[in-house]
Amino acid sequence: MDLERKLEEFRQYYNDCRVHASLNGDTPLEASGHILRTQANLHDFRWKSYCRDLVQLPLAA
Numbered sequence: 001m002d003l004e005r006k007l008e009e010f011r012q013y014y015n016d017c018r019v020h021a022s023l024n025g026d027t028p029l030e031a032s033g034h035i036l037r038t039q040a041n042l043h044d045f046r047w048k049s050y051c052r053d054l055v056q057l058p059l060a061a
Helices: 002-016
Strands: 045-050 055-060
């Protein structure tokens, strides 16, 4: 179902990519200890789209 797919895309964005002020700028995935934050080289990045191109965030290339 289309709605289920869209909700899953948003859930992944919200938990894996979006930083939360209540978590001191971490994502829930980072706060859980499942991934480590790496420092990005600001001269070498690309954009990743989420939620059907409604949100774009930079990624280290």
